[in-house]
Amino acid sequence: MKTLLLLRHAKSSWDDPSLEDxxxxxxxxxxxxxxxxxxxxxxxxxxxxxxxxxxxxRARQTWALVAQSLGDGIAVKELQSLY
Known part of the structure; x- marks a missing residue:
C-alpha cells in the first residue's frame, strides 16, 4: 500500500522585514x-x-535538515506550484 506524507516547513523567521516571503x-x-x-x-x-x-x-531548509537524518537516495523535485 502506498503512503502519502504531508510535511509542513518548520518555524520560519520574521526577523528581517526586508525579505520577501x-x-x-x-x-x-x-x-x-x-x-x-x-x-x-x-x-x-x-x-x-x-x-x-x-x-x-524555509521549505528547502526544512527538507535539508530532515534529509540529513533519513539518509541518501531520496529523490527531490522542487515545484513552484507548491509555493
Missing amino acids: FDRPLAPRGEKAAPVMAAYLASKGLRPDLVLCSPAA
Whole structure:
C-alpha cells in the first residue's frame, strides 16, 4: 500500500522585514524542530521515495535538515506550484 506524507516547513523567521516571503529562512526554533520531525518519521519507519518540495527557502531548509537524518537516495523535485 502506498503512503502519502504531508510535511509542513518548520518555524520560519520574521526577523528581517526586508525579505520577501519566498526568501524567509527558518528561525532558530525551526532549525531545532526539523531534526525532531525527521526522528519522528524514522521512528515510524517512514522514509519517502520521492519528495515534492516548494522552492521557498524555509521549505528547502526544512527538507535539508530532515534529509540529513533519513539518509541518501531520496529523490527531490522542487515545484513552484507548491509555493
